[in-house]
Amino acid sequence: MFKVISAAKSWDGEIDLLIMGKNTADVAQNAAKIKDLSSIIRLDGNHLEHLLAEDAAKIVEMLSDSYQVILAAHSWFSRNFLPRVAAILNVSLITDVLKIENNNVYTRSIYAGNVHAKIHSKDPIQLLTIHTSLFDACAKDGGGAKVIKKDSPAPMNLTSWKSEKINKSDRPALIDAKIVISGGRSLGSEENFDKVLSPLVDEVGAALGATRAAVDAGYAPNEIQVGQTGVVVAPELYMAVGVSGANQHVYGMKDSRVVVAINNDPDATIFQFADYGLVADLFDAIPEINKLIKE
Amino acid sequence: MYNLVLKKFESHKKMRILVAIKRVQDYNVKVRPKSDGSDVDIDGIKMGINPFDENALEEALRLREKELATEITVVSIGDSKNEDVLRHGLAMGANRAILIESEEYLQPLGVAKVLKGLVEKEKPDLILLGKLALDSDAGQTGQMLAGLLNYPQGTFVSKIEINNNKLIVTREIDGGTNILEMNVPAVLTADLRLNEPRFVKLPNLMMARKKTIEKVKASELASDTSTNIELLEVSVPPSRKAGIKVSSAKELLQKLKDNEGIKL
Numbered sequence: 001m002f003k004v005i006s007a008a009k010s011w012d013g014e015i016d017l018l019i020m021g022k023n024t025a026d027v028a029q030n031a032a033k034i035k036d037l038s039s040i041i042r043l044d045g046n047h048l049e050h051l052l053a054e055d056a057a058k059i060v061e062m063l064s065d066s067y068q069v070i071l072a073a074h075s076w077f078s079r080n081f082l083p084r085v086a087a088i089l090n091v092s093l094i095t096d097v098l099k100i101e102n103n104n105v106y107t108r109s110i111y112a113g114n115v116h117a118k119i120h121s122k123d124p125i126q127l128l129t130i131h132t133s134l135f136d137a138c139a140k141d142g143g144g145a146k147v148i149k150k151d152s153p154a155p156m157n158l159t160s161w162k163s164e165k166i167n168k169s170d171r172p173a174l175i176d177a178k179i180v181i182s183g184g185r186s187l188g189s190e191e192n193f194d195k196v197l198s199p200l201v202d203e204v205g206a207a208l209g210a211t212r213a214a215v216d217a218g219y220a221p222n223e224i225q226v227g228q229t230g231v232v233v234a235p236e237l238y239m240a241v242g243v244s245g246a247n248q249h250v251y252g253m254k255d256s257r258v259v260v261a262i263n264n265d266p267d268a269t270i271f272q273f274a275d276y277g278l279v280a281d282l283f284d285a286i287p288e289i290n291k292l293i294k295e
Numbered sequence: 296m297y298n299l300v301l302k303k304f305e306s307h308k309k310m311r312i313l314v315a316i317k318r319v320q321d322y323n324v325k326v327r328p329k330s331d332g333s334d335v336d337i338d339g340i341k342m343g344i345n346p347f348d349e350n351a352l353e354e355a356l357r358l359r360e361k362e363l364a365t366e367i368t369v370v371s372i373g374d375s376k377n378e379d380v381l382r383h384g385l386a387m388g389a390n391r392a393i394l395i396e397s398e399e400y401l402q403p404l405g406v407a408k409v410l411k412g413l414v415e416k417e418k419p420d421l422i423l424l425g426k427l428a429l430d431s432d433a434g435q436t437g438q439m440l441a442g443l444l445n446y447p448q449g450t451f452v453s454k455i456e457i458n459n460n461k462l463i464v465t466r467e468i469d470g471g472t473n474i475l476e477m478n479v480p481a482v483l484t485a486d487l488r489l490n491e492p493r494f495v496k497l498p499n500l501m502m503a504r505k506k507t508i509e510k511v512k513a514s515e516l517a518s519d520t521s522t523n524i525e526l527l528e529v530s531v532p533p534s535r536k537a538g539i540k541v542s543s544a545k546e547l548l549q550k551l552k553d554n555e556g557i558k559l
Contacts, residue, residue: 050473053438053448076469080450083403083438092404092522095433109532110432111326115335116532122523158447162463164473173470179559204559222488223471228432229487237557247325254535258555260547275538275555278547288544293559 002137004073005036007130009138010100011069014038017145020059020152022049028147035139040147047155050164053081054156060085062153064125074129082127091123096131112228113251133234133255167223174207174224180235182209182226182253185217186242186263186282193219196283197241200290209233211249227252242282245270262286308460309365310479312355313419314389315410316348316371318380319430326430328529335529344380347425349387351485353492354455355423356388363457364421366390370413372397372406378508385503386495392506397513397520403431405520407439412516414444419480421462426451426484437484447477453488 001017008015016039019028028042043059060070060081070085072078074096086093099107104121106128174180181201187193193214201208210220212227226233228248238256242263243249250273253259261274264281271277278285320326321341329336344352358364368391369384371377381392395409414422427434441448453472454465463476467486513520541547551557 052475053441053450057442076451076467079434080438080448080468083435084442084448086435087404087407087439087442090404092402092524093433093435094524095435105527108432110529111320111335111430112322112432113532114325115328115529117529118527120525120527122525158445159449159475159477162474162476164468164471166471228429237551237555248322258551258557259535259538260551271540272537273535275535276547276550277538277540278542278544279540280544285544289548289559292544292548 001073002034002140003132003135004071004130005034006138007097007100007128007135008069008071009036013068016041016067018060018063019043020048020051020056022046032145032147033141033143034145035141035143037143037145040145041150042147043150043152045152045155048152050161051077051081052156052159052161053084054158055153056081057084057088058153058156061088063150064089067125069126069128071128071130073132078129082129086127089125089127091125091127092121093127093129094119094121095129097128098131098134100128109251112247113254114247131232133232167221171201172205172207174209174226174231174233177207177233177235179204179206179237179239180209180226180233180253180256181206181239181241182211182243183214183220183241184211184243184249185213185219187214187219190219192283196286200286200293203290203293206239207233207235209253211243211246213244213246240270240274241286243270244268245273308420308479310358310363310420311366311418312358312364312368312421312423313414313417314348314352314355314367314369314384315406315422315424315436316352316369316380316384317345317425317428317430318342318371318373318377319345319428322346322429328531332528332530334526342376342379344383345425345428345430347427347485347487349425349492350487350489351423351425351483352384352387352389353490354485355421356493357490358455358457359388368393368417368419370395370410372401372409372513374398381508382500382503382506383495385506386499387493388499391509393509393511395511395513395516399520401513401520402522402524403433403435403439404522405517406436407443408517408520409513410436410440410516411443413511414440414480416516421479422446422482424482424484426486434484437482441482444480444482447481449475449477449481449483451486452483453486455483455489 024042209226228251234255261270369389370393372395424437449464451467456463
């Protein structure tokens with residue numbers, strides 16, 4: 001959110017924050033402290049507790065008259081409903097924006113990150129999702145936005161929410177972790193994946209990631225997949241363990257500050273993207289690293 | 296007694312399903328810009344059905360195998376080159392194939408408008424698409440189509456069940472999954488986890504070659520498919536440079552500490 005607000009500062013003009021949900025008063029009060037915001041627009045409703053795309057799109061459509069730019073972080077949340085908003089408003093949505101230039105010129109990546117496209121939008125409303133890891137966060141306090149409560153439109157009742165399952169873990173979330181350690185298919189089994197990587201992951205307080213190949217092989221759950229078809233991360237340190245370096249995986253980690261690759265194949269593609277490469281058997285190297293850290 | 300039996304038949308509505316498929320580069324291909332940077336160079340590279348769209352079609356076929364669907368139609372938009380993915384769809388088991396002829400490469404909004412025209416004509420109960428296409432990486436067409444039609448939407452779907460003629464879908468959210476229920480007609484977009492698409496057998500591919508592909512012009516389905524987006528240039532992104540090789544775990548930790556200020 002803080003990074004999206006700082007992205008919004010690319011345009012002149014006031015910035016408002018929209019909050020939708022059930023009992024949003026406290027959240028809105030807290031958000032009012034964020035610097036650079038003019039107003040917090042909050043909409044409450046029992047049916048907004050588990051926000052559905054149809055209802056979220058209706059609300060943004062209702063508010064869209066007053067705005068020239070609408071942005072959100074590129075997440076499953078925004079990807080679900082903002083395209084619906086775009087179609088209703090008859091404008092394009094530009095997803096996963098890497099760079100914002102003057103006069104509504106944007107850079108985004110296409111073809112699994114192998115190509116960057118620079119595009120210009122002449123839409124009357126600019127609708128964007130932001131690749132947050134490339135933007136700085138705005139100041140979290142020092143502001144004094146006014147909170148405006150608006151009536152929410154009636155429920156659309158097109159879909160109904162049944163249940164949700166949030167994957168709980170004591171480890172940091174992949175997306176926020178300072179260190180990410182990812183395993184590839186070389187781990188060989190679900191058991192090894194856990195046995196070899198978990199001690200080091202927990203020792204250094206990292207998040208655990210996996211390649212698509214490891215997920216497809218059943219070694220790791222899909223929630224921890226790093227890549228074009230999974231999560232995109234940009235930690236301080238990314239350790240790729242037994243990872244070959246497929247396009248679609250590199251797409252998900254190439255913005256990391258420091259990349260370490262450990263692989264017994266000296267020709268593995270991943271070494272082309274690593275700041276530090278260690279050609280070694282991961283089954284020896286990972287326990288050794290863990291042991292050295294403990295010492 | 297007879298009435299009861301009839302009623303039982305009625306309570307199980309069989310769906311007609313429309314599956315939209317896109318022809319994209321093979322996922323292993325590294326696409327490059329043209330030398331003048333005006334667009335990407337896709338001449339001569341390996342192309343095929345977008346993987347997520349293949350999951351969407353596979354799921355439609357499984358619903359038909361469970362006798363929950365009757366007719367499955369695959370549709371693609373573009374020039375005659377797209378006939379190969381439609382024939383792939385027929386070979387997998389689709390009943391019909393429609394090519395929506397368009398000279399231009401349409402943006403998601405244009406595609407959604409054209410598909411809306413087709414949905415109004417064909418009136419399917421369920422529209423299935425992939426959650427994103429490997430070329431544009433936009434992931435928007437399904438949601439846009441649902442918005443234009445004012446249909447319920449289920450995106451990034453990893454499981455579809457049908458109970459009392461309602462769709463019950465499991466879908467990805469940030470940090471987990473949720474389950475939504477909706478009536479048809481609806482639009483769903485498929486995640487890779489939805490299923491494992493079947494292999495196409497050669498005899499099926501041969502048979503699919505003889506089948507007719509229905510054709511309709513994009514302009515007959517939507518009057519305006521243009522968008523306000525102009526492509527200025529494409530370029531190769533700055534790549535990470537390969538760094539150094541270290542000889543041991545000890546050296547690795549030392550270098551991380553000395554050069555990067557990272558102490559593990």
